[in-house]
Each structure stands twice: as structure tokens, then as C-alpha cells.
Amino acid sequence: MDQSYIIPFIKSVQNVFETMLQLPVQIGQPEIKHPGDSGHDVSAIIGMSGDVDGSVVLSFPTATAVRIVSLFTGTELEANHEDFADAVGELVNMISGGAKAQFPGKNVSISCPSVVVGQSHQVYGRKDVVAICIPCDSDCGQFNVEVSIRQGAGSPATAS
Amino acid sequence: MKVMLVDDSKTMRNIQKGILTQLGYTDLEEACDGLDALSKVGAFQPELLLVDWNMPNMDGLTFVKKYRELGHKTPIIMVTTEAEKARVVEAIKAGVNNYVVKPFTPDLLGERIKETLARIAA
Numbered sequence: 357m358d359q360s361y362i363i364p365f366i367k368s369v370q371n372v373f374e375t376m377l378q379l380p381v382q383i384g385q386p387e388i389k390h391p392g393d394s395g396h397d398v399s400a401i402i403g404m405s406g407d408v409d410g411s412v413v414l415s416f417p418t419a420t421a422v423r424i425v426s427l428f429t430g431t432e433l434e435a436n437h438e439d440f441a442d443a444v445g446e447l448v449n450m451i452s453g454g455a456k457a458q459f460p461g462k463n464v465s466i467s468c469p470s471v472v473v474g475q476s477h478q479v480y481g482r483k484d485v486v487a488i489c490i491p492c493d494s495d496c497g498q499f500n501v502e503v504s505i506r507q508g509a510g511s512p513a514t515a516s
Numbered sequence: 517m518k519v520m521l522v523d524d525s526k527t528m529r530n531i532q533k534g535i536l537t538q539l540g541y542t543d544l545e546e547a548c549d550g551l552d553a554l555s556k557v558g559a560f561q562p563e564l565l566l567v568d569w570n571m572p573n574m575d576g577l578t579f580v581k582k583y584r585e586l587g588h589k590t591p592i593i594m595v596t597t598e599a600e601k602a603r604v605v606e607a608i609k610a611g612v613n614n615y616v617v618k619p620f621t622p623d624l625l626g627e628r629i630k631e632t633l634a635r636i637a638a
Binding site: 371372376428429439442443446449450452453456457463466468 | 571599619
């Protein structure tokens with residue numbers, strides 16, 4: 357995967373959490389995700405298509421997600437509340453939208469988000485696209501942004 | 517002032533409701549997508565609309581085009597994650613009066629609302 361796709365996500369996740377939650381986020385060293393890596397409790401997933409295609413996953417342990425959603429919505433919501441998934445989905449929507457705006461000259465669309473809630477689940481993307489895990493830390497706990505995208509099949513290849 | 521909030525995220529509608537209420541706008545109607553909004557504008561007769569772009573069933577851009585085709589001149593602010601310049605231009609061409617990129621602060625949304633209403637009143 358083109359490494360230049362990662363920086364926009366780092367900037368965007370910091371911007372979204374700082375602006376909407378007043379929550380600073382510290383970024384760790386991005387790493388390639390491997391099969392069998394530890395699972396997630398809450399995942400918000402969004403697809404990208406157009407000049408860039410693939411998926412973005414925002415994943416949390418349950419306790420972290422509950423704290424973050426409470427900050428975001430101003431209400432204490434348990435993970436099984438219907439509005440909980442809506443809030444987590446909106447976070448991945450803003451992160452992905454903010455990141456794609458930083459892909460110069462690319463026309464990219466994002467899907468409506470999906471949210472998975474379930475202890476220690478795995479999210480698998482396309483086998484032919486490397487997934488990069490961006491570890492994030494905050495006062496609400498640790499979480500990850502997993503980016504698995506590549507140049508879209510329909511867009512012309514550029515010399516590099 | 518009657519304000520309609522069109523966004524598929526209830527969380528985002530609630531955040532916008534809180535900001536609007538603080539600004540003194542309490543006559544609010546909600547719609548969860550463009551189709552829902554089209555079905556409600558006739559009865560509610562909004563004086564301002566805040567419209568998301570990416571929504572199921574009917575996206576915000578399609579809603580704006582259809583709403584303008586019906587002859588409505590009510591000001592519309594698009595509130596969306598779509599931040600690319602080309603998207604902003606596309607929205608303005610479709611009939612959007614102002615544009616707010618998510619994430620936003622309460623102050624920014626408040627300023628854009630006041631700015632939009634002032635432009636219309638001028």
C-alpha cells in the first residue's frame with residue numbers, strides 16, 4: 357500500500373477527536389496487520405471507492421468505546437444501545453471523509469458505515485491489499501485505525 | 517425560525533439540535549435521509565435546512581437538486597465530511613447556500629448559520 361495514504365488518516369483521526377470530543381490522540385508506530393492479531397470488541401467499518409478503494413476500520417475495546425461515545429454524545433450509552441453504533445459509525449465517517457480530502461487529485465467516495473459489536477471479533481479485508489494498523493492512545497484508552505486501501509482499479513496508473 | 521436537520525446519523529442530529537437550541541432555534545424537525553426530508557418539507561415548511569451529503573436512500577446532493585426543482589428558495593447549509601473543493605463547487609451549483617465540513621465546532625456551525633441568514637436577508 358502507498359505509505360502516503362497513511363498520513364491523512366493520522367491527521368484526520370487527531371482532528372476529529374480534538375474537534376468533536378476535545379480529546380487529544382497520541383499516535384503510535386503504524387504496523388502491518390497480520391492474521392491472528394488480537395481482536396476487537398467494537399469496530400466501525402467504511403468502504404472507499406473510486407480512485408482509491410478499500411476499507412477503513414476504527415476499532416476499540418468496549419470500555420474505551422463506551423467512554424468515547426459518552427464524550428461524543430454527552431450521554432452514557434452502553435454498547436448494546438442502538439445509538440451507540442450510530443455514534444461509532446459517525447466517527448469513522450468523519451475520519452475517512454477527512455482523510456480522503458487529503459488525497460490530492462483523487463476522486464473518492466465513501467460508503468455509509470457499518471458497525472460490529474461483539475467481544476474479540478476479527479475484521480478481514482481484501483486478501484490482496486495490505487492492512488496498516490495505526491495505534492492510537494487517548495485519555496479514554498487505546499484504539500486502532502486500520503487502513504486497507506489501494507489505488508482504484510478504474511483510475512489510471514501513474515508513474516512513480 | 518423553523519429548521520430542518522437532514523442527517524442519517526442520530527448522533528449528528530442531536531449535536532446539531534444542541535447547538536441550534538443554544539442559538540435560540542427551538543422549532544426543529546428531523547429527517548434521516550433525502551427521501552424522508554422530501555416527505556416532510558411540505559408540512560413543516562422549513563426556513564433553514566442543514567443537510568448531510570452521504571445518506572442511504574437519497575443522498576443530500578440529490579435532495580438539494582430535487583428541493584430546488586420544486587421551486588423552494590429556503591437557504592440550505594450542507595454539513596458533511598465531503599471536504600474536497602470539487603465537492604463544495606458541486607454542492608453550490610446544486611443550490612446549497614453555505615457549507616460546513618465535519619468535524620466542526622459549535623462556534624463554526626453557529627457562525628455559518630448566522631452568515632447564511634444574513635446573506636439571505638441582505
